[in-house]
Amino acid sequence: MAQVVKRAYKYRFYPTSGQAEELARTFGCVRLVYNKALQERTRVYALEGRRVSYVESSAQLTEWKRSGEFDFLSEVSSVPLQQALRHLQAAFANFFAKRAGYPAFKSRKRSRASAEYTRSAFRWRGGALTLAKMDAPLDIRWSRPLPEGAEPSTVTVSRDAAGRWFVSILVEEEIVPLAPVERSVGVDAGVTALVTLSSGEKIVNPRHERRDRRTLAKAQRNLARKEEGSNNRAKARLKVARVHARIADRRRDFLHKVTTRLVRENQTVVIEDLNVRNMVRNRRLARAISDASWRELRSMLEYKAAWYGRTLMAVDRWFPSSKLCSSCGALREKMPLTIRAWVCACSAVHDRDVNAAKNVLAAGLAES
Structure with a gap:
């Protein structure tokens, strides 16, 4: 309706x-x-x-x-x-x-x-x-x-x-809501891959900020050399702003395409309830996390799902999606970020992100 x-x-x-x-x-x-x-x-x-x-x-x-x-x-x-x-x-x-x-x-x-x-x-x-x-x-x-x-x-x-x-x-x-479909998908957000789907597909993060990092750094150095309050400084500030605007526009366009596709192809989309504000405090990952813009990704999924008659679910942020075997349910004690693939005692071979996406989907469907 x-x-x-x-x-x-x-x-x-x-x-x-x-x-x-x-x-x-x-x-x-x-x-x-x-x-x-x-x-x-x-x-x-x-x-x-x-x-x-x-x-x-x-x-x-x-x-x-x-x-x-x-x-x-x-x-x-x-x-x-x-x-x-x-x-x-x-x-x-x-x-x-x-x-x-x-x-x-x-x-x-x-x-x-x-x-x-x-x-x-x-x-x-x-x-x-x-x-x-x-x-x-x-x-x-x-x-x-x-x-x-x-x-x-x-x-x-x-x-x-x-x-x-x-x-x-x-x-x-x-x-008009989209026609119902049988598919559901779990989504694991990442840095190298923007999102990894429970189907095994990985959507690569374009890293728009990294692509323009050299241009941005040059514009910022030029701005730093200009005298405070001068017309030249105002012009240099405008150049920096234009680089930032280009990065933001490309990022937003890509996120719209990804979220629209996820909502069109799946009846239920399950994501993790990430605390992005705390995660960006990690100095090593802050820049990459900000460039991925997970918060905007979730926001787009929320309103598009509401518009088109889809269901968006978020599993608890403390759910051990990466440490849990999606085949037998065994839970590992530790799973450092350096481990990208692992083998469970049940002989199942897991890609870290794909396994997490499968667990996120299973947890979301279990809650529903």
Whole structure:
């Protein structure tokens, strides 16, 4: 049965000089409002021990606009500013529910520059998108079509560190689940092989960061030699950002292809519940683990499985998948990472990763 989901379509666009200036002002105002509201909430909680609501923050925003010091806030659309307060409210809700850490201030250099527009702050006509305070539509590169008859509910404009402009359009889309299949697969995440499947197949890790490591190192050395605050340093920083962006784009594209294939071919996908945050503390493996991006791999599997009627399961991270014989169930006491193949007492010959994937699948099916 088809289900209606909210799905974001992201496109690159090329603003005019006037649009770029307007958006840059909006980004700055959004960051200012978010940081001031966070500062005020922190102050009130420290002095009075109470939480500030979204309604109070919204009233404070009106006062800031009238104070004379921040009257420039009235020059940009009010919707992105209100959305910034809503995002802060959600951040505090997650913090008090112990789902996230305390909200952090937005940095001009390190935070992603973005602004969110709801339906009252943009016009959508004939496939042309015009934002509030602008008299011309955005020059969007439609790399793929929106669903037929789709009406955007939210539009998020952003600029990444490499200076590229993107617009993310949120629409409601009807997704038809895939036809059921008989196959199930266990997935063992790794470094040399990005994933090893219980079928015995290994999908090699392209190691996108390693491929561009020399180019990245050269750009970073060039950046280090530039004078702080100079135009040349800004240009060098942009070159570094472009290399990082190319690596991230290639990695994300590859992960999309791998996860889409796994979801299409299998009714049940079983993975390990890895604690990536702790694993990257290993100095020897941190770079390789980050390049593999296991967390993003799992995230993609989760929402694609939910969309297309598949089942994703995660076995406990302490499950001894590598030390357990998938043939007889015997458990070895130790299994150092240097051992890539081993022979069990039952005479079964195991590839370490394939054996782990088989055990992960068996454990997942047993739980279900």
